Amino acid sequence: MNHSLDRKAPHHIVIVGGGFGGLYAARALAKEPVRVTVVDRRNFHLFQPLLYQVATGILGPGEITAPLRHILRKQANATVLLGEVIDVDPDNRRIVLADGVLDYDTLIVAAGMRNHYHGHDAWEQSAPGLKSIEDSGWIRQKIFFAFEVAEREPDPEKRKPWLTFVVVGSGPTGVELTGMLAEIAKDTLKDDFRSFRPEDSEILLVDAAVRILPSFPQELSDKAKRSLGELGVHIRTGTKVTSIDDTGLTLQGPQGEERVEARTVLWAAGVSGSPLGARLAEKTGAALDRMGRIPVGPDLTVPGHPEIFVIGDLARIPGKDGNPLPGLAPVATQGGRYAARAIMKRLKGEGPPAPFAYFDKGTMAVIGRHAAVADIGPFHFGGIVAWLMWLFIHLMLLVNFESRLVVFIRWAFSYFTYSRGSRVLLALGTMRLPVTGAASCEAQPGNGREENRAG
């Protein structure tokens, strides 16, 4: 343990998590005489804002990930370790991995959030959320497999639940997933099936709030609602989900209780802090908030532990209006850079850092082709301008040039041909999906389409 700038035994900064917060903290320390170790249970940095495009087949996993050790390969003071951090030991200044321990002088916890089902953990099996690459693979599998089963199901009644898609939660992720589902059904799969019309699929967006995109200004909620309506999406606001299982879900809304038979239910209605947050709270006496976040001081450290920073989604940071800052990539990257500066100021004896101040560049959500909403300071706008801005900004934020080029090509093709390049379903045997309901083929596939249309 040391707190000097001694080059022989440099100060050791351990960063847990290689997301936006952790990665930007590590990079901001590149030229400093410290030793940096980034620990993550994945070997890659994930560009989470585009994860919904992997889940819906526009992009492949390799296009929104970059190996952490490759990004940091030229940074001589940085080491990357693949490992799962399961506990923190602040008294001995070490973290506990599933298979080892690691000492630190300063710790930066950037462990992020996971899907949260508000006490209904069993729902996760039926309604995956979208936080990881694994999640995105599972969701893609569910979506495209549902259409495959529908093609083999001769009975329209039995087919309907396979062609009913429900997204729970109408924040940006929920809205983006819903818009993508509508485009898949209307455009991507238009000519692909013989026994039904994909454009007859039913797509539902459910939220307990009174309007969609509740964190956006009212006028943008209205714009988004109109855009989704044009895509044929049914919106149920003021509606709670009371149960979810493999065959559908039960809603409780203004019109009373309703059962919806749906084979594909996606969860975008809540996240909570990584389990490591709870361990850290227990060891430091910090009080987790309702979302499992750790309240940090103005310098992003845990009260009473100036050597432990918490940044990114896992930190509860009061904003200017008193509300906590939202879980967005810019909050995490700015927090990461701030933590690096604060540590170096302290090591150099330059006194305490100025409090962290978040510079809000605005938020956006994309709904579909030519449709997005942007909430940027005093400017609220939607339509094709917001959509083009969204495309450009996200392309520029991708971490390497190769991904930028490949993503650009995928978007261009997807735009002009309505296709989706990444629709790989794994072998039936390895799928995490029920194959019950996949019907007999005796109904002479290939003749069904016209019958179905007439009926």
Place this chain on the structure above:
Amino acid sequence: MNHSLDRKAPHHIVIVGGGFGGLYAARALAKEPVRVTVVDRRNFHLFQPLLYQVATGILGPGEITAPLRHILRKQANATVLLGEVIDVDPDNRRIVLADGVLDYDTLIVAAGMRNHYHGHDAWEQSAPGLKSIEDSGWIRQKIFFAFEVAEREPDPEKRKPWLTFVVVGSGPTGVELTGMLAEIAKDTLKDDFRSFRPEDSEILLVDAAVRILPSFPQELSDKAKRSLGELGVHIRTGTKVTSIDDTGLTLQGPQGEERVEARTVLWAAGVSGSPLGARLAEKTGAALDRMGRIPVGPDLTVPGHPEIFVIGDLARIPGKDGNPLPGLAPVATQGGRYAARAIMKRLKGEGPPAPFAYFDKGTMAVIGRHAAVADIGPFHFGGIVAWLMWLFIHLMLLVNFESRLVVFIRWAFSYFTYSRGSRVLLALGTMRLPVTGAASCEAQPGNGREENRAG
């Protein structure tokens, strides 16, 4: 069942398998007054010749696959079904799926091959072969995870097996995998690790034959051997594998028995016919050959069953020299087109088709940067000309333009930056790999590299 060209109840051709054989047969029937159903247990056509590049992180799965129903979407007479065919019932002219049955008038079986371990099925758990997208994911996981464990292993003795890579089988797939492994260790990961030098990895290519690439002319074997030698690969020919487990394998060669401790062993030493081939043989009285292939007549049908064609790798087709044709994409595509023509000739009453004649365009194998071998009729050559030819041909053979463009960009980046864009490891919890051996981190990562170099 019908054998007319009646448009009301058209002749129904069922194709099992959407690989090169099945897909090209279906496409060749596009304008004919028949009904075509393609059944596959995957939803995509796989461009198998580039599968080793997915296994080694250059390409992503979406770049060498294309959804079958998307390829055939404009072909009005074709239906694509996702399903696993488990049996054939020639007497009733139907195939049996895991969850249904399907009647046919003519059947084209193009079910392909799977990895074969010559009676040692248990070896598959330790030494994956490379036949499917799932295989390629598993192999990629094994390769890149081994380096991750090595980074966390402070003991050089314990680290060595994680940095030893063995490929069993020196046909084109084995040689291509070996060349890629060498490039990963020497170039791709050059600066990525702190506690060891990836270029110190040991890469072994083992084959029971007396020379590598045994199906190629001697001079090309020699060229390939030289190229692999320059990449630092150790070649053991005339060497049999007598056992494989999770920690290594035992070799029996000219110098006697040898145990090699290796955490990554890849199998490229044998394939055999899909289990459906055995079912078909049993039902039709055909005699499977040693590799589980079905011997077909000169018109590619099963003797005694003119309504059942077998094409692609699963068919044993005598070549001009009496030897069976090799399991190559061109044999399958030509077989697929031939079967389509033969069926239509018969339906139109134009008499029996001329016997199938394979037009051999030659074979190639790529070894590494600027190194490949080509065996094209009387021309045997290697080096940069063969390598450029290989790149160009494979790019042109990709089924859609978007993939072609993306693969071209990936290759260009990989060539100029030595990087590999697709190195995603899934979460530790979901890995099919042992995590034992992943050591404690107490050995102060970040200091190890120089020690290792000195030691």
